[in-house]
Amino acid sequence: MTEGSNLSRAKLSTRLAFIAAGFGVACWAPLVPFAKTRCHLGDDTMGLVLLLLGAGSIVAMPLAANLCARFSSKPVVLSGGVGLALILPLLSIVSSPIALGVALFAFGASLGSLDVAMNLHAVDVERISEKPLMSGFHALFSIGGFLGSGVVTAFLSRGIAPSSSTIFSSILLVSLIVVALPRMLSNREREKQPLFAIPRGVVLVIAIVAAISFLVEGALLDWSALLLVGEHLVSTAHGGVGYMLFSIAMTFSRFAGDSIVARFGNRIVLTSGGVIALLGLCGLLLAPVAWIGLVSFVFVGLGAANIVPILFRLAGTQHAMPKGLAVAALTTAGYAGMLTGPAAIGFLSKGIGLHNAFWFLVALLACVPLFAKYVTVENAD
Structure with a gap:
């Protein structure tokens, strides 16, 4: 063969x-x-x-x-x-x-x-x-x-x-x-690895960015419908439309993501994706009418879609840690972010309101384009 x-x-x-x-x-x-x-x-x-x-x-x-x-x-x-x-x-x-x-x-x-x-x-x-x-x-x-x-x-x-x-x-x-x-590669490592290692160097930053990305997605999943309804942008029956648009846009963008990365490189796509998602989230919070809020979900999905795939690529090609430990650190941080995100927004919303709590997500999401140059420095295109 x-x-x-x-x-x-x-x-x-x-x-x-x-x-x-x-x-x-x-x-x-x-x-x-x-x-x-x-x-x-x-x-x-x-x-x-x-x-x-x-x-x-x-x-x-x-x-x-x-x-x-x-x-x-x-x-x-x-x-x-x-x-x-x-x-x-x-x-x-x-x-x-x-x-x-x-x-x-x-x-x-x-x-x-x-x-x-x-x-x-x-x-x-x-x-x-x-x-x-x-x-x-x-x-x-x-x-x-x-x-x-x-x-x-x-x-x-x-x-x-x-x-x-x-x-x-x-x-x-x-x-x-x-x-x-039967079609999988044999990709075992020659060197033994420890069972667990604390993320360090660029892997730590990659894990932090992953946690932020998953946290934002988890918060949108659990709270976006309540935000839309609470801001009187849509009726209760249509509260889930925003996340549906986010999911469709994310899937579409991921199918196109590989060709986009091949043309522009990890750093540009990671930076621009973070900015587009950030603008979409701001648009959602500032939307005066329903259609602007719903279109904003599309922008968040399009921008955020390729952040996590790029982070997995970077974790697998960095040299600070064995790739298995780096991928595990990224995945663990991501799941932790998705678990804590909805709870954090719920806690904040009790004190400052749901709308203001979502500005916390904006602040976190701003870290993605800010850290893009650092996490791609070892993988410069």
Whole structure:
């Protein structure tokens, strides 16, 4: 088999892994109301239980990076993907808060392991290809998310039981992993790595920028509808339109992102993307009418879309730390940002109001273009 054929197979395997990860985690979203009712949980308790998903991811990521270095990404993708598929049906039947919490922690650990392994594989595939591919890979995660939530929602809307819906979804998920595995590269590291290392140098800054990016996205997910409704820009029934436009714009921009990076380079795209997202967020907060606020979501999505893929590329090519530890640090910081973002906005909104709390996001997002030159200095185009 030719080298070009092996590379094409490796690209396909990476795309399938990203679709599988997005599909698996999105299958859980439509099940949340059922789990809440079945376990007799209030909103506050359910919020605490949901944090265990993120906690499981954060705990598993450093271990996953170490295992990838020792054994390659392939067994970690297998265990993470199969773990998601096995635990997903459990999430549809557990009936106690403790059981739900344990299942969510294990689900998060599987997701975190898969996330680290597929991104490490993506870094190596992109390096061998000698052209940008990361944005396209991350776009397929979003596509997988649309498919996962869509499939489960379609089953549930037809009266099919959650347990049956998740079993079918798990079969699809395992099928994606099984097709991907034989095509993956053997990307084990020759040098042994520590289980955990504190981010340092450029990796620390990359992790901070990742945390900011994920934090902003998490805050938009949980609070943007309330902001639009609270500012009397849209009705309650249309509160979710803003985040929908943000997601569509982000997916579209990621599909175009690789060609844009190939033409202009990491630094320019990272800087301009941060500025565009920043202007979009300011436009949202200053919007006098609905259409300006909604268009602002599009700008935020277009600008923010390629920030995280570029950060993964930079983490995989820097020289301050082993790439596995750097990718794990980025992913861990990102998940931590997504977990803490909504809580931080909620805390601030109690004291200064939701509108003013969103200006906190503006201040954080301004760090992206400010740090762009530093994080790309070792990868100057």
